[in-house]
Amino acid sequence: MTGLTGTGSLVRLALRRDRVMLSVWILIFVVMAAGSASATVGLYDTAESRAQAAASINNTPSLVALYGLIYDESSAGALSMIKLGAFGGALVAVLAILLVIRHTRAEEEAGRLELVGSAVVGRHAPLAAALVVTVAANVLLGLLTALGLIGSGLSASGSFAFGLAWASIGVAFAAVAAVAAQITSGARAAIGMAMAFLGAVYVLRAIGDTAGDRGAGWLRWLSPIGWGQQVRPYQGNRWWVLLLPATFFVVLGATAHVLLARRDHGAGLLPDRPGPATAGRSLGGALGLAWRLQRGLLVGWLVAFVLLGLVFGNIATNVGSFMESPGARELIQKLGGVQGLTDAFMSTELGMMGVILSVYGIQVVLRLRSEESELRAEPVLATGVGRTSWAWSHTVIALLGTTAIIVAAGLAAGLSYAAQTGHSNDFGRVFVAAAVRLPAVWVLTGIAVAAFGFAPRAAAAGWVALVAFLLLGEFGPLFELPQSVMNVSPYAHVPRLPGAAFTATPLLWLAALAAALTAAGLVGFRRRDVAIT
C-alpha cells in the first residue's frame, strides 16, 4: 500500500521528539508498580492477613467500584496490584491517548503534517506511525513493569500477566484515540472525546464489578479496563483474555484508517459548527481570554475531584474493617483507635489529592508558555494588554482554580463522610483537612510561574519539581533519608489533618513562598524577551 510510504521515517521522527518524555513516563509507571508491590508485600506477610485485607476490600462496594475485585484472596500479587490494576491502567490509557493525538490530530491542526504530507509520505503513514510508536511504548512499559514487579518479589508469570494487561489497555486506547482523531478537527476535542470514552468504560467496569454475578456483571466485559482486570494476574493468569484488546485494536485501528481515507486533510468527520460572529462582553481583556481558554479544563478537574471526594469520604469509615488480625489491631491502637486509622486514611488520600491537584496548577501556568511559543501571545501583547496583566491572567486562574477545586472536593468529601458517621462536626474536620493542602499546591504553581518568567526554555521545571517532590515523599521514608532532605518538599510541611494538630505557621510560610515565587516570575517575564523558541 503506497499510502504507508514513509511510515518508518515518521516513527523515527516521533521517537526523536519524544525520547525524553516517553522514557520518563515509562519509568514513572515502573517505579509506581514496583514501589506499590514491595510496600504491600512487606505489610501483609502472612496469608491470613492478606485474606482479611482482600475480603474487606471485596466487601466494600465503593472500593470495588473504584479498584475492582480480588478473585484469589490468598494471592500477594492480587492484593498488591488491586489499586494499580484498573486505576493505573486508566493512567496508561491517558498516556496512550495523548501520544496518539500528539502525533496525528495535533500535528495536523498545527499545520506541520501538511509539510510532512507534501514530502514523500503516504496519506496513511502519520496515523500508522503514531500507532506503531504507541503500541511499542506500551509493550515496553508492560515488559519493564513486569521486570520491576518480579524484582519486588512477586511471581514471574503473574507479573508478566499484569504488565501485559497494562499494555493491552494502552494499546486499546491508542486505537480509540486514532478514531477520535479522525472525527474531530481539533486536538483538544479529540482528546476530550477519547477521555470521555475512558471515563465511560471505567464506569461500566465499576458497575459490572459491584453487581458481581447478580445480573449486570457482564458489563465489565464491555470495557477495555475490565478486560485488563479479567486477565486476573496472580490469580490464574487468563492469557486468552488478551485476545479481546488485540482484536479491539485491529478493528478500531482499521476503522480509523478507513475514516482517514474518507475525510479531507485538516477536516474532521464532524463538521465544525459555526460560532458567534461577534465576541461576547467578557472577551475583551487578558483575563477574559484566559478564562475562555481555561474554563473547560477547570470544569473537568472540578467534576473529577468532586467524585474523588465523594468516594474517599464514603469509604473512609470502612477502613477499620480492613485489618482484623491481632497485629493490625495493635497498629490501630497505636494510631489512636479506629478513629485514628480512619483519620490516617483520610489524611493520606487528601494528601494524594493535593499532589494531583498540583498537576492542574502547573498545567494552567504552562499555557502561558505554549501561547508564547505558538505565536498567539504576540498579537495580544502588541495591544494595550501589558505583559504583567497577561501573565497574571493565567496565573490567577491557576491560583483561584486550585482553590475552587480543593474547596469543592473538601465539601464533597466532608459531606459524604459526615453522612456515613452521622456526626455533623466531621464535615468541618474533613473540609479543613482538604483545605490545608492548598498552600503547597500554590508553591508548585509558583515554581512554574518563576520558571516561565526567568527561563522560558526550561518552563517544564514545574513538572520536574512535582516529580521530585513526589518521589521524595514516596521513597524518602523507604530509603531513610534525613528529615532535612525530606523537608525540601512543600508537601512535607502540610499538617496531617484530620487527626494531627492544626498549625498555621507552616501554611503561612508556604503561602508566602508561593507569593514570592509568583511575583518573581511576573517580574522576570516583564524583563525578558518574548521568546518563540
Place this chain on the structure above:
Amino acid sequence: MSSQPMTAIAVSGLVKSFGRTRALDGLDLAVNTGEVHGFLGPNGSGKTTTIRILLGLLRADAGEARLLGGDPWREPTELHKRLAYVPGDVTLWPNLTGGEVIDMLGRMRGGLNRPRRNELLERFDLDPRKKGRAYSKGNKQKVGLVAALASDVELLILDEPTSGLDPLMEEVFQQCIQEERRRGRTVLLSSHILAEVEALCDRVTIIRLGRAVETGTLTQMRHLTRTSIAADLAGEPNGLSTLSGVHDLHVEGTRVRFEVDTDRLDAVLRQLTSVGVRSLVSQPPTLEELFLRHYQDDLGPSQAQAAVSS
C-alpha cells in the same frame, strides 16, 4: 490624535543578537508621520526582529528605538493603544471564531470601529463565524488584517501581511492601505511583493544583514541604477567607451548596446545625438533589478554603500 511628532518611527544604531547570531547590526530607520514606508530585505535580514523591538516584545542590546514619540520597551501599553500590528503568520486560537478574535483584539487596543469592521469583513469576503482552526492560511491573514484595519489607530505595523492572499484580496488590501494613507495614518509595511511596494509606498528602506543599505523614494532609487540603451547610430560611435557611467558596451558596426548609470544618462545621450541617432530603445531599471542588487549575497554592504554614493 494628539500632538504628533514628525517622525512616527525613529530607529538609530539598533543592535540585537541572539546567542552568536547578530540579527541587527546598527540599523537605522526613519518613518515620517503620514507616509507608507516600505521595509524590504531578504529573508533573515532582520525585518521581523526590528518590528518586534518596535513593539516592545524584544529588548535591543544597543541603539535607540522611538515609536510615536515614546520608548517601546518602557511604555508599551500606552503606545500599543495607538497602533495596530499584523504578523506575517497570524495564528488563531483553535476554538475562537474569527469574529471573536477581531472584536477581542480591537477591545484590547481600546476600541473598534464597528461599521468599518463590518465593511471590511464584506470587502475581504471573510466569514467571521468560523473557528480559528477551520480558516485557511489566507483567511487567517484576513482575520489579522480586519482586526488591525478596523481599529482607529495612528500607526499600522504590517509584517508581510499579504502572504497567502489571492490576487483579488491583494487588490482589496492595496485599496485599504490607500484609504489609510488618505486618512493620514502612518504605515510600516514589510513586504516581498514588489508590485505592492511600488503601488503603495512613499519611501522604502532596504535592509541586509541587519543594516539599512538604502533608504529613499522609489524615484530616488531608480536614479541610482542603470538604464539599458540599444541604439542604431548614423556613424561610428566614437568616445562612448571613455564616458564615465557606461558599462557593458557592445559595438557592432553602427549598432551599440550598453548600460548607463541613470544619473549619467544626459551626458551619454548628448554623445549619441552628436553622432546622429536612427533608432533608440531605452529600458528603465525595474524594481526587480533594484532589489536583486541588494538581495544578492555576493554584494557586500560596503559595495552597496559604494553604489549609493557613486
